[in-house]
Amino acid sequence: MTPFAAGPDWPYLELRAALLARDGEQSSYALTLNDLRGWWSKSDKTVKRTLARLQAEGKVTYTPGRGRGRTSRLSFSRDLRPELLTLTRELARRQAAGELARLSRLPFPKGWVLTPDVQRIFGLSASAGGVDRLRTVVFREYTSLDPLTAFATVEAHLLLQVFDGLTRYDPATQTLEPHLAHHWGCSDDGLTWTFYLRKGVPFHHGRTLDASDVRASLERVQRGAAWLLPELLEVRSDHPYRVSLRLARPDAFLPRRLAATQALIVPRDVPPDPQQLIGTGAFQWQPLEGGVRLSAFDAHFAGRPLIDEVELYQVEPLTEAPTLHLEGAAPQKVAEWQEETGVHFLIWNAGQPAAHSAALRAAVFELHDIRRFWEETRQPWPLLSAQSFYPRRSRDRPARVHSDERARSLLAAAGPQPPLRLWVLDREDAVAEARWLSRRAAGFGLEITVELYDLHDEVTRDTPSDLMMMGEVSGPDEQLSFWTALKQPELFFRKLLPREVLAQVDTELEEYRLAQTFAGREAVIDRVEALLLEGHHVHLTHHRVKQRTVHPLLRDVWPDAYGRISFRRLWVGGPAQD
Structure with a gap:
């Protein structure tokens, strides 16, 4: 039976991890109140209360030092490795991906936490309720999740799931395509570009996109990422579904730059916040314990994604790259080298x-x-x-x-x-x-x-x-x-x-x-x-040339040459037909 019947005891685990990282495996450990305060980031009062609880529950034995120069000692009542093995098995059985992600970030040896049972929960599954869910991992904390300052590949890819741009570049055809703007054109002198917006495009919070949102987003770019639109003098919107950009000099590359991450359109009334990213994109953003869930947006103007949910959890690097697998199917793999x-x-x-x-x-x-x-x-x-x-x-x-x-x-x-x-x-x-x-x-x-x-x-x-x-x-x-x-x-x-x-x-x-x-x-x-x-x-x-693995029952899962999985196209299928 797991000693964590009600879920992981995080102060206890944080203490075990900190002492193991500092001193290795010992029968007892020297420590001070300052140590505990630093590891738990708590006040003296809360530290003492937590320590008393752990003693009352029989998890630790604490002997305070008496007098000047006497060191306090602490020992644990259970061996660490079997305790962690029991915990990880139970969390994997419960599919508690968020708690496993949090556990993996504590300074335990990687192999003690990221066991085969744990690694198998990160993949793609079709639940009994008919919900298709991809669960995958990110091996670091996110940097910026504001389109203006996003610079890393993972973050840019996530933002493109939640937000849309006026234009979209298709690498397969090497052409620029309409997106939130269905048409655009340039004046004869090359100094004014006009973009015509789709009607009835909903944001995730229910309001409908109009020219004021586009103008506010591009003015935000002027203030926070002016390098992207260096010739932009003014953004005008004299019609609910028309926006004009006045330039200092002609710029034939402008429509291409409006497909960049920094130019994604955000609602004028809700600035980007990692806890509340709201756009018009194909997926809605929902923070989770240790990760984030992207839920298919039924009302997306370009059509609903085929998959229902994508969950991404922050974990320490796995012993091998996670295989996108199908729950309940034989653990087959298809491997292929792919250039990045x-x-x-x-x-x-x-x-x-x-x-x-x-x-x-x-x-x-x-x-x-x-x-x-x-x-x-x-x-x-x-x-x-x-x-x-x-x-x-x-x-x-x-x-x-x-x-x-x-x-x-x-x-x-x-x-x-x-x-x-x-x-x-x-x-x-x-x-x-x-x-x-x-x-x-x-x-x-x-x-x-x-x-x-x-x-x-x-x-x-x-x-x-x-x-x-x-x-x-x-x-x-x-x-x-x-x-x-x-x-x-x-x-x-x-x-x-x-x-x-x-x-x-x-x-x-x-x-x-x-x-x-x-x-x-x-x-x-x-x-x-x-x-x-x-x-x-x-x-x-x-x-870089990567080897990617995937279960053969998954469809349209291969990452593109830029390392990105198209979440919108991903789906769970039956056996391939010859």
Whole structure:
């Protein structure tokens, strides 16, 4: 029988996890009132009351220290591992995904919590009541869930489920499609764009969309993300279903930018709030314990999603990627390698002295030979080395050649250097690559120290890091994503590149306003990439190739090349027909 019949005792579990993380497995632990206050984030009075409860329930034995210098001791009445195993089995049996997600974030060893029983509850199921539900996981806390400042892939994808834009880009046809706006047009002088809105589009809270919502949303962009609409002077709405944008200069790319996350339309009366995201999108937002539920919006103007609910829970990384499975069906899997339309790279921090040495930047490029890393560390997935920001462009270009001889010559030209500080996202594959580069550089007399960071850390030119290793994943519109990556202030290109380089980049990106063709915009990307790569301010390394697994009874579940599952298309089907 589980010792947590009424559900997890969170203060007890938090205490066990904190002491285990600090001291390991012991028969008893030394602790102070300050320790308990910090772990529980409670007042002295509440801490003492909680401790008394745990003693009364027979879960702990507490011996207070008497006199100066005497340490209090605490011991537990049950062995931890079998207790956790019993708890996780019971929570998995109850399908208590939120409580399991919360438990996984405590500092217990990952394998003690994320057992096979636990991992199996994250997938897709058809309930007896006929509700089709996808339950999946996110391995970190969300950053911003405000469309204006969202910069990470997961958050942008979630926002696109809840909100809609005036336009929508279809990567399959590479065309811009109507969305909340059914038509649009531009004046002869190119300075006024007019968008005609669909009628009868409901928000999740019941009110109907009109031009005032669109005007308020775009004016909000002007105030909070002016970089997206740099030429916008005024937003007018002289009709309930018509909005006009007056520009300072012609901008042929404007309708494409209005499909960006930052330009999603929010209701004028309910600003975005992680506890209450309200839009016109295909799914409604509902916070859960340890996660969030997206419920199909029956009244969505483009049609109801096929799946009923999507639940996403924040957990520690699983021992293997979760398989989207069908409850009650045999645990079959279909595996397939899939390229992610994004790129991994090193970027120098122009705010630190080391970045000012062209010879040093070039030397690190010569040392960071991604093919050599793949071969020496026997990486288990295919390598697609990056010659460009996008896989389709990398395939058409010869791989850059690295040379140990050039590395030695460049390091000699750079002269003696203090240790370089390399920050890397706390992900197993990225950390392995960073540490390999550090070992390789040491063989050439260059010291590189590796430090971990996460997406919540504030990074500026003043950050004590010479180099950052990270990845950038594209949105469905690659040409818009390229422009956004180099313009959005929350992203590292804008934060870390030299100001004179950014000025040159901005000059090149101005051509986006006038380019009327795909080839014209590709030429802009060519010039900007050359500017960044030839100066070794950025070193593109590889495009990630992932192996995805899914139960064969699921339909339309494969993520697209941008790593996103189309929740609207997902459905539970029968056996495939030959």
